[in-house]
Amino acid sequence: MEFELWWLLALPITFGLGWLGSRLDLRQWKRESELKRDAPLSYFRGLNFLLTEQQDKAIDAFIEAVTADPNTVDLHFALGNLFRRRGEYERAVRVHQNLLSRNDLPAAERQRAQIALAQDFFKAGLLDRAEAVYTTLAASPYKSEALAALLQIHERTKEWPRAIDIAGQLERLGAGSYGRQIAHYWCELGLQRQQSGDIQGMQEALEQAVQAQPQAVRPWQLRAAIAQQQDNPPQALEHLRHIAQMQPDFTALVALDAARLFQQLGQADAGRAWLLAQLQDYPAIDVLDAVLLLEADASERYHLALSYLQTHKSLLSARRVLDQSSTALSPEPARLALAQAVEGALKTRQRYRCAACGFEARNYTWHCPACQGWETYPPRRTEELQLITP
Structure with missing residues (x-):
């Protein structure tokens, strides 16, 4: 074998290429090490900013951490949740969709990303897209959470048959009692x-409501309204009296309607006696108004209002005394000024207050527009509630 001169040149060239390759690998290794070292630091900085309620800085820190280590799933979830809390739903959607686009994402993390994406859509008001994602999760470990969210969606879109079905599924899963909500869904459908x-369909829906919640007040109130529309005051009055017997606290909601029906039927004396008994056992300003409506004697109306004020000292009852004094006594400037002062003080105290979230409404409502709770309003106004709150 003959010796070639170029062999002498190949040896240093090979050595140089090997040295250069090792330097490049070393640089890459150092760069990766620095990134891995920086990622936890950014993560901990983000946590610290969260604890001090500095969300803007926390987001910047988490973005830096995700950039340094894009394979960290938990950082993506933390970042997406922060975007959602700040109302940046589009950015939250992008983060969670980016996670779902990964082929190496484990099944459990994929479902977790789906539930987070559905929450983004729901908060953004994209209910159809949220519904589609939640529906796919109805057979996953997140079934209860998905069904609860679907129930909220069907409430907002007023798809009451679907809401009834979902509420029944939740009840069968042991997620709680949904009889009250189901009764209201049937009423809304009616x-x-x-x-x-x-x-006829409405009456059938109200029958279903009663079956779902036998102690529900609203179906009987709607039945009374139907009876009045059909010119059947005796049956309407029977339904209202059933409410007072079944749920005495709710007599206040139906007292005035009952008084008008007693008048229509020519039974003012019997109605006044019945309402006085209700007022004695379950006092409320609306029941007093119903009694006053059926009392023909002006002096007696004044004494009834005064008697109620003596036992239930509130601005509402004081206002009723002032109203009746205008007929029992001669009008005086001082009395009129006092009535106006009381009325001014009552402007913010004649409302109904949700027991769940505190939202106030001028008229009684079965569904709180703030917390979306059903039947969360006590049937007394805030001024009266202060008298019975221990």
Whole structure:
């Protein structure tokens, strides 16, 4: 074998290429090490900013951490949740969709990303897209959470048959009692049928509501309204009296309607006696108003209002005394000024207050527009509640 001169040149060239390759690998290794070292530091900085309620800086720190280590799933979830809390739903959606686009994402983390994405859509008001994602999760470990969210979506879109079905599924899963909500869903469905002229369908819906929640007040109140529309005051009065017997606290909601029905039937004396008994056992300003409506004697109305004020000292009862004094006594400037002062003080105290979230409404409502709770309003106004709150 002959010796070639170029072999002498190949040896240093090979050595140089090997040295250069090792330097490049060393640089890459150092760069990766620095990134891995920086990622936890950014993560901990982000946590510290969260604890001090500095969300802007926390987001910047988490973005830096995700950039340094894009494979960290928990950082993506933390960043997406922060975007959602700040109302930046589009950015939250992008973060969670980026996670779902990864082929190496484990099944459990994929479902976790799906539930987070559905929450982003729901908060952004994209209910159809949220519904689609939650529906796919109805057979996953997140089934209860997905069904609860679907229930909220069907409430907002007024799809009452679907809401009834979902509530029943949640009840069968042991997620709690949904009888009250189901009764209200049937009532809402009945009102929809009434608007379309299907009175028979409405009555069937109200029957289902009673079966779902036997102690529900609203179906009987709606039944009374139907009876009045059908010119059947005796049956309407029977339904209202059933409410007072079944749920005495709710007599205040139906007292004035009952008084008008007693008048219509020519039974003012019997109605006044019945309402006075209700006022004695379950006092409320609306029941007093119903009694006053049926009392023909002006002096007696004044004494009834005064007697109620003596036992239930509130601005509402004081206002009733002032109202009746205008007929029992001669009008005086001082009395009129006092009535105006009381009325001014009552402007913010004649409302109903949600027991769940504190939201106030001028008129009684079965569904709180703030917390979306059903039947969370006590049937007394805030001024009266202060008298019975221990």
